[in-house]
Amino acid sequence: MHVLAQIVFIILLSIAGAGIYLSISRIRKNILLGRDEDRSDNKIARIKKMLLMALGQKKMFKKPLPAILHFFVYAGFLIVNVEMIEIALDGILGTHRLFAPYLGSLYPVVINVFEFLALTVIIACVVFLIRRNIVHVKRFSGVEMAKWPSLDANLILGMEILLMIAFLKMNAMDQVLQDMGSGHYTATGPFYISSALKGFYSSYSESFLIFAERACWWFHIIGVMFFANYVFYNSKHLHIFMAFINTYYAKLTPAGKLNNMPEVTKEVKLMLNLPVEETAADGAPARFGAKDVRDLTWKNLLDSYSCTECGRCTQQCPANITGKKLSPRKIMMDTRDRLEEVGKNIKQHGDAYDDGKSLLGDYISEEELLACTTCNACVEACPVMIDPVSIIVQLRRFKLMEESQAPASWNSMLSNIENNMAPWKFSPADRFNWADKLKG
């Protein structure tokens, strides 16, 4: 029987591992569909930023209440997962609480820490569910927060609660069995939080408790395997890993700096009879600016997978606050959804397949793009350093340079710059007339 359980466990673990591996390869492949961009510089500064933003969650603490609750879930996730090592080894080796004899009197201390965190995870997740579904915190709504994104969030919170409850129940029954002196349930010392649940189980028979304890154990471990696959398959919860990668590769230059398109530099230099370095951007790109996800950089695409749809960006966006259609969160979610679609198309129909759709137009409208003030409030707000402005500007570039489409007032501004060297219709010869004011 034990051997059978071990085999089943190993098979399940392998399936779960393979599922996660497949998801990661899919996501990696999709991200690499983006244009090249060098972010391999300044590794030390990048590691520092990652530690501060992802590990230290610096930006989360702008909102103290969600920050503290989120910190418990995050710490719970990281630390309770240490317990997963024991659980997985128990499963493979057919042992029970493998580490208990090695850790001795330290073992109950460790388990008590896990239990405390499990309890805080449950409390935090319940508060989060209330904030989403009863209090209706505004940033969790919006046009982009349709059925699936809202359900996704609730499912994640629900699963986390169930997993933690199973963990505590399992420990409670284990202790009742320990008290009974049952078989291999060796005495470990008290687990304070789960022992509060002991009362529920003390009247059950030993064989039932063993069955129920094992059921909780299996529910917990299979739940964790399922949850991990759920997260990697197609969920906003991917941010638990992406936060680290994304903050590492985040922009180190000032937020106000937009990149200068090297392919344009070359053309402009030729037009102005300036010397052109041969290395600069040889082989013109298919198009100027971005029409679809493959025109964006891999970093933009990485950003899209890092988004956990918290809405801090949209909450700070001046355009969104004043009722415009633009929502930076929608820009990120659209980018990810379209990228997933393009990835599927390539897998099914090959690389050259064109489904006649594009990010610009079918997902993101011109009206949204035109509403952006490039104020960087969204960039500043994002706890994982996502940059929606970069995507917006690249889509604008396509509109303007490839389709020559802009509002009429922008066209006059542009022709004024071209003809008068100023965005307004003034003669360049009058540019210095302001100094006349000083002569009076």
Place this chain on the structure above:
Amino acid sequence: MEYNVPTVAELKAQGKSPEIVFWVGCAGSFDERVKSVTVAFVKILNHLNVNFAVLGTEEACTGDPAKRAGNEFMFQMQAMTNIEVLNGYGIQKIVTACPHCFNTLKNEYPELGGKYEVIHHSQLLQQFIDEGKIKMTEGGEFKGKKITYHDSCYLGRANNIYEAPRKVLEVLDADLVEMKRCKTTGLCCGAGGAQMFKEPEKGNKDINIERTEEALQTGAKIIAAACPFCMTMLSDGVKNKEQEHNVKVYDLAELIVQSQRL
């Protein structure tokens, strides 16, 4: 006082070169309201005998609105033309009162061959204060008056300059009050990203109105700005709220000129 605004070309003809170029910007050159800011800043520079010059008619739009609207060609044409002029004169250091010019010159020109030390006028004013060249006017006309400072996105979030403008306001001996959304969470005036040059998209409110309401809520009679576009947007907002007789929008340089009676 005799005011002196040399151009870089004039200095060159005399075999001289300025320590720092004052980049006036298009708004500072052409916009009636913003021209007063330009004049105020020149008064300060003259008063402190700063060896500066302007480019005069040789200056051209940095290309910021073109770039942010999406026309990278036009931006780079402007940038390269300006860089040719600046490099031709061997310019090392630039100060500007426009955060958009500041951001573009400082962050986007270097890759295109324009490498200068670029500072915003709030930073230069702070330097004057630190050096004791501009001193606090105790009991001056601003004493005890409420002033609120509106963060320009292109100074603040874009370039992390939050303290210099506030330090400048401190010498007024005024009562500096912050809006609810300030510094890193400061609300945009609505003009950035080339919005200055088009009508806003459809919504339920204009951004400058939202921001002006917030500024008025502080009870301040003076809204301090450090950006020509913010100044236009907030002045329009104050007019829209019919508060133009009670509440004034001033640039930092204008406030220094008033308090120092230059």
